[in-house]
Amino acid sequence: xxxxxxNTIEISAAREMHSRTISARFPQRGNANSGSTSLxxxxxxxxxxxxxxxxxxxxxxxxxxxxxxxPCANCGTTIIPSPKASLPxxxxxxxxxxxxxxxxxxxxxxxxKELDDWESNKLKGLTLPEMIFGNNEILIENKDKxxxxxxxxxxxxxxxxxxxxxxxxSYSNKWLDSKHKQKKMDNLDIDASSLKIIHNYDWTYxxxxxxxxxxxxxxxxxPYDFHSDDSLQLPIDKLSKPDKILFFDDMILFEDELxxxxxSILNSKIxxxxxxxxxxxxxxxxxxxxxxxxxDTRIYVEFDDNYVMRETKVFEGNxxxxxxxxxxxxSHDPKAVLRDSDWVAAHTPLLKRxxxxxxxx
Amino acid sequence: MNVDKTILLLKQGKHIxxxxxxxxxxxxxxxxxxxxxxxxxxxxxxxxxxxxxQLHDLLTLFDKSGGVEKSRYIFLGDFVDRGFYSLExxxxxxxxxxxxxxxISLIRGNHETRQITKVYGFYDEVMRKYGNxxxxxxxxxxxxxxxxxxxxxxxxxxxxxxxxxDVDTIDEIRAIDRKQEVxxxxxxxxxxxxxxDEVETWSLSPRGAGFLxxxxxxxxxxxxxxxxLITRAHQLVMEGYKEMFNGGLVTVWSAPNYCYRCGNVAxxxxxxxxxSKNYTIFEAVQAQxxxxxxIIPTKKTQMDYFL
Numbered sequence: 001x002x003x004x005x006x007n008t009i010e011i012s013a014a015r016e017m018h019s020r021t022i023s024a025r026f027p028q029r030g031n032a033n034s035g036s037t038s039l040x041x042x043x044x045x046x047x048x049x050x051x052x053x054x055x056x057x058x059x060x061x062x063x064x065x066x067x068x069x070x071p072c073a074n075c076g077t078t079i080i081p082s083p084k085a086s087l088p089x090x091x092x093x094x095x096x097x098x099x100x101x102x103x104x105x106x107x108x109x110x111x112x113k114e115l116d117d118w119e120s121n122k123l124k125g126l127t128l129p130e131m132i133f134g135n136n137e138i139l140i141e142n143k144d145k146x147x148x149x150x151x152x153x154x155x156x157x158x159x160x161x162x163x164x165x166x167x168x169x170s171y172s173n174k175w176l177d178s179k180h181k182q183k184k185m186d187n188l189d190i191d192a193s194s195l196k197i198i199h200n201y202d203w204t205y206x207x208x209x210x211x212x213x214x215x216x217x218x219x220x221x222x223p224y225d226f227h228s229d230d231s232l233q234l235p236i237d238k239l240s241k242p243d244k245i246l247f248f249d250d251m252i253l254f255e256d257e258l259x260x261x262x263x264s265i266l267n268s269k270i271x272x273x274x275x276x277x278x279x280x281x282x283x284x285x286x287x288x289x290x291x292x293x294x295x296d297t298r299i300y301v302e303f304d305d306n307y308v309m310r311e312t313k314v315f316e317g318n319x320x321x322x323x324x325x326x327x328x329x330x331s332h333d334p335k336a337v338l339r340d341s342d343w344v345a346a347h348t349p350l351l352k353r354x355x356x357x358x359x360x361x
Numbered sequence: 362m363n364v365d366k367t368i369l370l371l372k373q374g375k376h377i378x379x380x381x382x383x384x385x386x387x388x389x390x391x392x393x394x395x396x397x398x399x400x401x402x403x404x405x406x407x408x409x410x411x412x413x414x415q416l417h418d419l420l421t422l423f424d425k426s427g428g429v430e431k432s433r434y435i436f437l438g439d440f441v442d443r444g445f446y447s448l449e450x451x452x453x454x455x456x457x458x459x460x461x462x463x464x465i466s467l468i469r470g471n472h473e474t475r476q477i478t479k480v481y482g483f484y485d486e487v488m489r490k491y492g493n494x495x496x497x498x499x500x501x502x503x504x505x506x507x508x509x510x511x512x513x514x515x516x517x518x519x520x521x522x523x524x525x526x527d528v529d530t531i532d533e534i535r536a537i538d539r540k541q542e543v544x545x546x547x548x549x550x551x552x553x554x555x556x557x558d559e560v561e562t563w564s565l566s567p568r569g570a571g572f573l574x575x576x577x578x579x580x581x582x583x584x585x586x587x588x589x590l591i592t593r594a595h596q597l598v599m600e601g602y603k604e605m606f607n608g609g610l611v612t613v614w615s616a617p618n619y620c621y622r623c624g625n626v627a628x629x630x631x632x633x634x635x636x637s638k639n640y641t642i643f644e645a646v647q648a649q650x651x652x653x654x655x656i657i658p659t660k661k662t663q664m665d666y667f668l
Contacts, residue, residue: 198561240666
């Protein structure tokens with residue numbers, strides 16, 4: 001076997017390179033410690049006038065807790081999770097605005113040990129999707145209110161039903177008919193049970209996951225929960241403004257190719273602006289020739305108002321009905337639109353919409 | 362057409378003319394038509410799993426495992442789709458097959474079909490590279506001639522997906538008429554599509570088509586055919602390989618960092634003369650052009666004002 005341990009010299013060299021890369025991202029400062037702050041390991045960045053005068057100065061309010069990222073607006077550019085280091089040095093980009101802290105984490109798919117644990121303990125009874133980015137996470141936390149909201153694959157997969165989804169691939173009937181016929185003709189010794197589904201679970205991995213609310217201090221019950229009010233609308237005008245994005249991340253939580261019968265994927269992304277944030281967690285399902293399903297959860301936070309809104313939308317429709325809405329395509333690949341979840345969500349009938357909110361006192 | 366010259370071009374990911382592809386595919390068909398559905402292979406041999414158009418990782422694979430000039434290889438299928446170099450990967454394997462016919466065996470995977478390649482990337486790739494689908498059609502013709510399995514020293518059975526309830530003995534696979542598009546049902550379909558699972562008996566996949574098989578079926582197949590091991594590919598494994606059912610079955614996966622974003626390692630399995638097993642693990646390479654620019658587009662986070 002070719003597996004070798006990591007050489008310590010390589011580690012130090014890589015660490016050094018990594019820290020050089022990080023420090024190089026900061027613009028030169030007047031004083032090394034000009035941004036002293038009460039928060040340990042945090043850097044309050046110098047005011048806009050010293051660093052970047054090319055942009056209208058923003059009110060000084062956000063803190064880059066973990067500066068392992070391209071610097072924030074005050075320093076010149078946007079915080080985007082940093083490039084992957086050559087060793088598994090974990091990058092955990094964060095930003096703080098008022099009492100709100102937003103952080104993300106991205107790592108490779110689960111290994112066999114983790115998968116075994118999930119399959120035999122955490123998600124017993126579920127045949128797991130092919131790719132699980134089980135260590136990926138988006139966290140929105142409010143320290144003062146002891147309240148947090150997280151998005152991760154484990155909690156999302158916990159909502160996948162352990163029963164027959166009722167959905168079958170397009171050629172299922174044909175396939176089953178031929179098996180039944182063949183059995184009669186050849187008298188083959190396939191016992192009848194082989195044409196039954198023994199292990200039932202929702203193979204489309206449909207999840208109505210809306211994120212996990214939790215208490216920061218570890219208590220079981222979070223001090224605040226959402227109140228339902230379907231009449232609420234997201235403030236599209238505010239969210240459409242081209243406010244500078246201070247922090248952005250986009251990640252897959254899990255994905256399955258449905259044995260080449262389409263795709264099932266849960267993707268979450270977040271953008272943080274000076275006054276608000278928007279998170280979109282989208283479950284996208286396409287069973288070729290059969291079904292399209294999109295389940296969107298949007299989280300909107302208005303920082304100054306300490307206000308959180310959560311909207312969920314379920315779209316579902318027949319595969320061919322939706323494909324037929326795309327008439328203009330003369331390309332060699334008219335089905336390409338069905339790989340674009342934005343197009344699909346806009347052309348699939350809305351089944352259900354729900355809205356809820358929290359206003360922290 | 363000069364095979365050695367084509368190999369050199371392919372290794373650099375350079376364009377191959379439509380005419381060259383045509384004659385290459387024609388020659389490959391002439392060669393493959395003479396092969397049995399289940400080819401006999403002698404040890405020592407290296408077994409490789411899914412490649413999925415990751416040309417640069419395929420080159421690493423040969424590099425790490427001795428190279429086709431010196432070693433024997435069995436490829437378990439899924440040469441194309443998903444990656445950006447399906448055509449080059451498949452043609453390179455075909456060239457090796459022509460150049461060293463007894464040193465490389467190519468087994469058909471479920472992606473080596475017209476229907477699947479139209480959806481999962483190979484067809485698009487050819488359209489992008491040639492502006493027409495001719496080259497795709499030539500390759501699909503070759504797909505129809507690929508073997509369905511291999512047997513090493515009469516002791517180790519190799520297949521892309523798994524077992525079929527229609528197949529008790531390896532001789533029954535030899536009787537299949539394989540020169541056709543993979544059908545939606547029957548033994549040929551099952552061999553390319555089925556998956557092992559913790560099930561007591563043959564079981565229908567919850568998707569409504571395709572079989573799952575468990576330890577009992579594996580043991581029965583091993584006993585009936587007097588063999589020791591089934592090697593298959595078809596499913597992504599983070600560590601590159603996964604042994605199941607008390608070592609009666611192993612999944613080998615040879616596409617590192619699958620789809621350029623999974624972060625998995627890849628493996629090949631070498632079977633020695635005494636049938637002992639040796640896994641070689643390898644990681645994805647960052648392919649670069651002559652001046653050091655990455656030529657595989659990395660999945661970089663793209664900032665956007667989504668709503």
